[in-house]
Amino acid sequence: MYCNKCGKELPKESLYCPYCGGKQEAFAFHNIYNNINKKEKRITETDIKTKTKASSVADEIIANLKMIGIAVILSIIYLSIFWISHTDDKRHITDLSEYGISCYDEVAMQYFETDWEIIYNEIHDKRNKQIIQKQIRDQQFSQRSSPEIRRRLEELDKILENAPGSELINVSEEELIKMAKEKASSNLQYMINRVNDRRDTCFHDDFINHIKYSIIISLVITIMGRYLIKGIKWVVANKT
Numbered sequence: 001m002y003c004n005k006c007g008k009e010l011p012k013e014s015l016y017c018p019y020c021g022g023k024q025e026a027f028a029f030h031n032i033y034n035n036i037n038k039k040e041k042r043i044t045e046t047d048i049k050t051k052t053k054a055s056s057v058a059d060e061i062i063a064n065l066k067m068i069g070i071a072v073i074l075s076i077i078y079l080s081i082f083w084i085s086h087t088d089d090k091r092h093i094t095d096l097s098e099y100g101i102s103c104y105d106e107v108a109m110q111y112f113e114t115d116w117e118i119i120y121n122e123i124h125d126k127r128n129k130q131i132i133q134k135q136i137r138d139q140q141f142s143q144r145s146s147p148e149i150r151r152r153l154e155e156l157d158k159i160l161e162n163a164p165g166s167e168l169i170n171v172s173e174e175e176l177i178k179m180a181k182e183k184a185s186s187n188l189q190y191m192i193n194r195v196n197d198r199r200d201t202c203f204h205d206d207f208i209n210h211i212k213y214s215i216i217i218s219l220v221i222t223i224m225g226r227y228l229i230k231g232i233k234w235v236v237a238n239k240t
Helices: 025-085 116-142 147-161 173-237
Strands: none
Touching (some): 116 173
8 A cells, every 4th residue: 555645655554654654544444444344244243143043932932832733733633533432422311221332331230120010019018018917916916805905005006007117008009009100210210310420420531531641642743743854854954
């Protein structure tokens, strides 16, 4: 470079001329300009790095949200299939003809008699036994010679007629049939309710467990799938 006053050649990057002492304004300005450019360049590079880092974090968050969304969709699909496949297992019954078709039904359910005729025969036999017992007591009372003893035994007999075990003595046939049918209907409804309650409870517990399993499995599948895809992309990018 040359002095802008005396025109003599100067050493590189001289701020003053060693011959005339003139200040080299152009070079000074150039120096300042270069320093400003360097600072701006450093600032720009820092901004780019910051933006790149922020962009990477944002991309990672978006990727994780997508992964969770896919896991939720997989869980919903699985639970929908589970619900549909257990339609018969959770269905309520109205009679015992469909008992046993559900996987939640008991292997051996406690049975209560639902045939009113069988219940009627049992009640009828019980009433006959009570009548016979009363006849035996009456016969024994009649053999007592003392009027006072007989009177006391008759009073005792009236008390016994109202005691448990003597309630069927004065019941008519129509009432016996009605009692038998009500008992049979009550037994049937009890067993139906028991089956339906068991199906509801077992299906509810089973469904809750499958919700937990489906979420865990879906997350594992999506995480493994995501990193598998990233691994494949890395291999393809670094193949050469």
